[in-house]
Amino acid sequence: MNFSIISKGDETSEKLKKRIKSYLIDFDLDFNEKEPDIVISIGGDGTLLHAFHHYIDRVDQTAFVGVHTGHLGFYADWTPDEVEKLVIHIAKTPFQIVEYPLLEVTVRYLNEDTESRYLAMNECTVKSVEGSLVMNVEIKGEDFETFRGDGLCISTPSGSTAYNKALGGAIIHPSLPSIQLSEMASINNRVFRTVGSPLVLPQHHTCLLKPVNDVDFHITIDHLFLLHEKVKSIQCRVAEEKVRFARFRPFPFWKRVRESFVKE
Numbered sequence: 001m002n003f004s005i006i007s008k009g010d011e012t013s014e015k016l017k018k019r020i021k022s023y024l025i026d027f028d029l030d031f032n033e034k035e036p037d038i039v040i041s042i043g044g045d046g047t048l049l050h051a052f053h054h055y056i057d058r059v060d061q062t063a064f065v066g067v068h069t070g071h072l073g074f075y076a077d078w079t080p081d082e083v084e085k086l087v088i089h090i091a092k093t094p095f096q097i098v099e100y101p102l103l104e105v106t107v108r109y110l111n112e113d114t115e116s117r118y119l120a121m122n123e124c125t126v127k128s129v130e131g132s133l134v135m136n137v138e139i140k141g142e143d144f145e146t147f148r149g150d151g152l153c154i155s156t157p158s159g160s161t162a163y164n165k166a167l168g169g170a171i172i173h174p175s176l177p178s179i180q181l182s183e184m185a186s187i188n189n190r191v192f193r194t195v196g197s198p199l200v201l202p203q204h205h206t207c208l209l210k211p212v213n214d215v216d217f218h219i220t221i222d223h224l225f226l227l228h229e230k231v232k233s234i235q236c237r238v239a240e241e242k243v244r245f246a247r248f249r250p251f252p253f254w255k256r257v258r259e260s261f262v263k264e
Helices: 011-026 045-054 080-092 253-261
Strands: 002-007 038-043 063-068 076-078 096-109 115-120 123-128 133-139 142-155 178-186 199-202 207-211 217-221 224-228 231-247
Touching (some): 002 011, 002 045, 011 080, 038 045, 038 080, 045 076, 063 080, 096 123, 096 178, 096 217, 115 123, 115 217, 178 231, 199 231
Parallel strands (some): 063 231
Antiparallel strands (some): 096 115, 096 231, 123 142, 133 142, 133 207, 142 178, 178 199, 207 231
C-alpha cells in the first residue's frame, strides 16, 4: 500500500512525520507522494483541508486519516501518543472507508463559455469586493429571495461546525448528503427582506446565486481565497464526489461536538 504524509510544518508535527514514515517503511509500506492510497495528515483540521486539496484529483482513490498536534479537531481524531497504535492499524488492519459529502461550486461568467468548478470539504463563501453583496437566490430552479448583506456561506455537513456555526447555522451530521446556506449580516427592513434563517438543502436541490450588479466577488473554497470578475452565476450543490476517510475505530461525531463546544 502506498502512503503519504502532510505535516503542519511545526517542530512537533515534523518529528511525528519522520517517526510515522520510518515506522511504515519498516512495515514494508511504500512512501509515494504522487499516488498514495492513504494520506496521513499531521496538524489540525486546516492541515487536513490542505491535504484534501493537494490530492483533490485523487479524491476517489485516496483516503485520509488525521493526527492532531494542537486543539482537538473534527477531522484529526488521533493523538500523538497513539502514533504506534495508528501505524500498526495502517500496516496490519483492513480499514473501513467512510465517505462524507462534498460541496460542488460552479462559477459561470458573462459572455464566456468557460466555467470554473471547485470542490469544498468545509464551505464556500461569497462576498462583494466593494459594498454589500446583492444576489438573487434560486432554489431548485425557482426564485427564492434577493439577498442583501455582507455575504453568504454554503457549507457541507462536515463543515457545519466551522464558519457556518459561527453564523448561527445548524450542526448537521456528516452522513447526511446535504448543503447549508447561511447569511452574513443580511439587511432586513420594509424594503429589503430575506428569510433570515439558514437553509438546509437535500442532495437533489441546487442553489443558484445570480449577481444583481456587475461587480467583482471574493469567493473562498475552504482555505483558498479567489477573486472572480464578470460573474454570471454561482451554482452550489452536493457533489457527486465524496471525501474518503480511513476509519480504524468508531468516530463519535456528537461526542466530538460536545467536547468541542459544550464540555468544560
